[in-house]
Amino acid sequence: MTVSPTRIRAVNAVAASGSFAAAARLLGISQPAVSQHVKGIEEEFGVRLFLRRNGALHPTPLCLELCDVAERMTEAENAATRILTRRNALADGHISVGLGNSMPGMALIALFNKRHPSVSISVQTGSFEEITAAVITRRVDVGVLPNVPDDGRFRRELLVRQQVVAIVNADSALASEQCLTCEQLITAPLVFRTRGSSTQRVVDRAFNGAGLNPVPLLTLDTRDGVYEAVANGIGVGFMWREGTGRTDTIRRIPVREMDRLYDEVVFAPRDDSGQVGEAFFAAAKVFGSSVLADAAAKGP
Template sequence: MNIRQIEAFHAFMETGSVTHAGERLGISQPAVSKLLKGFGESCGFKLFMRSNGRLVPTLEARLVAAEVERLIAGTERIERVAAAVRNREWGQVTIAALPALASRYLPRALSPFLAEQRDLRLTLQSRASPRIAELVMAQQVDIGLSILPFDHPDVTAEAVIRFDLMCFLPSQHPLAKKTTIGVEDLRNESFISLERDDCSLMTIDRAFQMRGVQKRNRIEVPMSETACSFVANGVGVSILPPFVGMDYPSDQLVRRPLLPKTSMDIWLLTSSRRPLSLAAQQLTEFIHAALASFQQPLPAAASEQ
């Protein structure tokens, strides 16, 4: 038996008429009769009896019809899933992102997208940048968002944005009155620092060293959002990415541009050995748009990479 015979049988059982079954399938009445005959021969028993010139299903035909109904429902579901995949509304995507993005900003930024794509399943992992590259290379995640590029033939690295680090201050801090904060202004200030293995720490320390300023580390924390919490409670100051601490009101925490400008990149890492699904492709487009507001001009060399 073949699927066309099954469709003809299902159409006949639902409409009760060879003519109506043909109309539903868009084929002639003789074509339906031929398909029904072939289906009966495949089953090996009588499916219909004639009564007053009409085909009447046998009990055996009704038993088969119950199974055919489930089969047709399954194929219709496959059609809906295929349409959803085609329209990028169905799938499963795994993202590994640096904690500064994964803890607060990405959940908030991606929520409107996920609210519209209700059949899309997302897994969001918070990982350090070196670990993100490893996960992408091993094809354990679909998308990696790292502040480190990764030079490996199995990984494609794209510079998404270049952002400027900012100075975070308690709202009542005397420096909060300034429109920009120089590294020199932070001399003798209690500094809330990220852990020693954080990839941004070397960049921040270099900015202090270039200005000959000794950074007074008072508190060391594992995540940028934790540093924001300490700043908002008046414990000290910090230098962090612009996309953290966005939920704090201005009467608790303020952010000011840092001079000299201290920039970092966010790299989007994907596997070069496995193409992204349609859903993952759409998600990368949305991530680009979500991060665009923090974009600083990328140098030509970074753009070419």
């Protein structure tokens, strides 16, 4: 036997109002319907929910327990409504963002927060494959990644065009180079990302195109892990040029076979909408326009 939420709400309304008629007015249904809900529970479960005294219905102790359940149901329903509506409300709204790299995503989040400080933000980080899957399955509202396929599934807004570069410790013999080649790098201790990384796909294509088959000294699952390995002198790693805001002694050196520029974009399912999402894309448009204007001012 089970009891429906509708019946529990009817019981709670009768307990609050003292009569079937008043409960019916509260719920916006007929008095016979309220009576049927209450009596149905009493008959099916063999219990008494109300005692009549002085013309009013008074809840039994068992009924009061059901009323506690009804209150929790109402709280849960209100919470569900807030979850479903907050992405469409800029006042006290919420947005979840998936990042493949810390930058330029964090800079964009900072701009969005400045424009809409009442919107809360949660961030999920991961590989290209992980963030793309999170966007497709709606586990995050928007993603920020390079080289997102323009295949019609996604709405996109350009943030920056950038290339993959080698990252080298300042004490490395390669640190003085202005540009590197895959042939130079094949003899160095290499630090790679795991499969699923957009960075690693570019690196693999470059070495394959040069007819080389590198064996990395170390393979790590995060960009930050690669960065720390290079900072500790373990080897040469790779990252998107604008993938971090850190300005320490790590050198970023272009690689001849990796000189192609890729678009890093904000993206979301094309059929998705909402005020908070629209505001995030608006911030992305401002951010991207500013980056492109700065690049144009610097010249080639």
